[in-house]
Amino acid sequence: MKEFIDRHDELDFLDGEYTRDGSSLVVLYGRRRVGKTALLTKFMENKPSIYFLATQESETENRHAFKDTVADFLQNSLLKTAVINDWATLFNTLMEYLSKTKLLIIIDEFQYLGKTNSAFPSVFQKIWDTSLMNKNIMIVLCGSLISMMESQTLAYSSPLYGRRTGQKKLKQIDFRYYNEFFKDKSKKELIERYAVTGGVPKYIEQFQGDSDIYTAIRKNVLNKASFLYEEPHFLLQNEVSEIGSYFSVIKAVAAGNQKLSKIAATLEVKQTGLSKYLRTLIDLDILERQVPITEDHPEKSKRGLYKIKDNFISFWFRFVYPNLSFLERDQVDIVMRKIRENFIDNHVAYVYEEVCLSELWHLNSKGQWPFYFNRAGRWWDNQTEIDLVAYDSKGTNMIFGECKYHEKPVDTDIFYALVKKSEAVTWKQSERKNWYVLFSINGFSEAMQILAKERADIVLSS
Numbered sequence: 001m002k003e004f005i006d007r008h009d010e011l012d013f014l015d016g017e018y019t020r021d022g023s024s025l026v027v028l029y030g031r032r033r034v035g036k037t038a039l040l041t042k043f044m045e046n047k048p049s050i051y052f053l054a055t056q057e058s059e060t061e062n063r064h065a066f067k068d069t070v071a072d073f074l075q076n077s078l079l080k081t082a083v084i085n086d087w088a089t090l091f092n093t094l095m096e097y098l099s100k101t102k103l104l105i106i107i108d109e110f111q112y113l114g115k116t117n118s119a120f121p122s123v124f125q126k127i128w129d130t131s132l133m134n135k136n137i138m139i140v141l142c143g144s145l146i147s148m149m150e151s152q153t154l155a156y157s158s159p160l161y162g163r164r165t166g167q168k169k170l171k172q173i174d175f176r177y178y179n180e181f182f183k184d185k186s187k188k189e190l191i192e193r194y195a196v197t198g199g200v201p202k203y204i205e206q207f208q209g210d211s212d213i214y215t216a217i218r219k220n221v222l223n224k225a226s227f228l229y230e231e232p233h234f235l236l237q238n239e240v241s242e243i244g245s246y247f248s249v250i251k252a253v254a255a256g257n258q259k260l261s262k263i264a265a266t267l268e269v270k271q272t273g274l275s276k277y278l279r280t281l282i283d284l285d286i287l288e289r290q291v292p293i294t295e296d297h298p299e300k301s302k303r304g305l306y307k308i309k310d311n312f313i314s315f316w317f318r319f320v321y322p323n324l325s326f327l328e329r330d331q332v333d334i335v336m337r338k339i340r341e342n343f344i345d346n347h348v349a350y351v352y353e354e355v356c357l358s359e360l361w362h363l364n365s366k367g368q369w370p371f372y373f374n375r376a377g378r379w380w381d382n383q384t385e386i387d388l389v390a391y392d393s394k395g396t397n398m399i400f401g402e403c404k405y406h407e408k409p410v411d412t413d414i415f416y417a418l419v420k421k422s423e424a425v426t427w428k429q430s431e432r433k434n435w436y437v438l439f440s441i442n443g444f445s446e447a448m449q450i451l452a453k454e455r456a457d458i459v460l461s462s
Helices: 008-019 036-044 059-074 077-081 087-095 111-116 120-132 146-154 175-181 187-197 201-206 213-220 227-237 243-254 260-267 271-283 311-328 332-365 412-422 446-454
Strands: 024-029 049-053 103-108 137-143 166-169 287-290 305-308 375-380 385-391 397-404 433-440 458-461
Touching: 008 024, 008 036, 008 137, 008 166, 024 036, 024 146, 036 049, 036 103, 036 137, 049 059, 059 077, 059 087, 059 111, 087 120, 111 120, 111 146, 120 137, 137 146, 146 166, 146 271, 175 187, 175 332, 187 201, 187 213, 187 311, 187 332, 213 332, 227 243, 227 311, 243 260, 243 271, 243 305, 243 311, 260 271, 271 287, 305 311, 311 332, 332 375, 332 385, 332 397, 332 433, 332 458, 385 412, 397 412, 412 433, 412 446, 446 458
Parallel strands: 024 137, 024 166, 049 103, 103 137, 397 433, 433 458
Antiparallel strands: 287 305, 375 385, 385 397
16 A cells, blocks of 8 residues: 555554663564554664564574575675574674664564474573663564464563563554545445455455445455455464364354354354353454443353454355355355345444444544543343443443444434433433434434434434
C-alpha cells in the first residue's frame, strides 16, 4: 500500500523506547500479515538500522546470513569473508562501531532461531547481559508465531524473562481507519469489507480496487490461486498440532454453537476434552469467551459463550470451509449463491455489532453523556439479548443499545422494544438512570428522529 495508515500508538511506543536513555530490548509480535514488518520499516526511517530476517534453515545458515548483514552495514569486506562460529563475536563487532546515535537492530521471525536451536534464547540472553545491555542500542525481537514468541521471550521460564524493556502485541487495524484505505466507499461498503478482511493490512490490500464486495470475495478468497483460499491452514499449521481438531472446534462455533455444551455435543466429545483447544484458540486471538457485561466474576460465570474473534476466520469457516467440495470442483457459482443469500444476515450484521461497540466507546470519549462509562459489551439471559450495555460501575447510569443492519430506517418500535428489554437487567435497577443509543446502517424514520429530539436520553447514530 502506498500510504502508511494508523499505527500511531505503536510508533509512539517504539519511538519512546528508542529515545530513552541506555539500551532497549523490545518484543514485538502478532499474527502473520498483521503489518509488523511494515511498521518496523516505517520505524527504521532515518535511523542507523540493521534488519535481519531469520528463516527456518539451520542455526548455522542463519548465523552466516546475519554475519553478511552486519558486514554490509559496516561495509567490512574482511568480515564478509571471515568464518565466524558464534553469535557473540558478531554482536561484539557491531558494538565496536557504535556512534552517538543509537543503533537499531531488528531480528524478524526471531522464533525460528529458537525453533532450530532451543538453547538460542539462552545464548542471546548471555550476549545481552555481557555485551549489549549497557550500550547505546535498541534491539527489537519480532515474530509471527505467537505461541513460540511468548514461550521464548515473555514467559517466566524464558531466559529472556525480565530483560525486555517493553513489549507490544500488534493487533488488527481498527474499523475507523477503513475510510483511509477505501476512500470512495460508503460506510456500508466499508463494513462489508471489514467483515471479511478484519483489519489485517495484507487482506485489505487484496480487497482494494474491486467494485463490490462479492466480486472481491470471488477473486480473492474463492480463487484457489489466492493465498486467502487456504489462509487458515497457513495460520494454524505452525502454531498447533492436530490441526484437524482445531478446525472442527472453529467450524462448530462458526455454525452458531457458542455454548460449551453445544460445541461438545456437536463434536460428540466430553466438555473437559475441549479445554486445551479452546484455551489455545483464545491465546491465538482466534476465539474469545464472552459473558454478560454485568457479571462481577467473568471467569466463574456459567453464561460464557464462545465467539470467533477474527472476522476473516469467521467468514472462511462459515462460507469457505463447509463448501470446499464445491470449490475444489470449480463450482464457484454455487458457493457465491450461498454467500449472497447469507452474507449480510449471518455475518455482516454480527460484525456491525462490534463496529457499534467501538463507536460507543468513541462517543464516550467525546463526552456524549454527562458521565463516562467504564464497562461495555453484550448482555443476555435465558430470555433476553441486548446488543450493547454500558455503565459506570461506580455510579448509577446505564446505557442500552441496539444495532440494526437493516435495509429500512429504524422506527420507534425498535426503541420501545429496547426499553422493554432493559427491564430484564437487574443491575441497580431501583436507583439507576437509563440511557439509550440506537445504531442503524440505513438511518432512522422521521418518527424516531422526532422522538430523539424530544428526549434527552436517546442518541441516534448512523
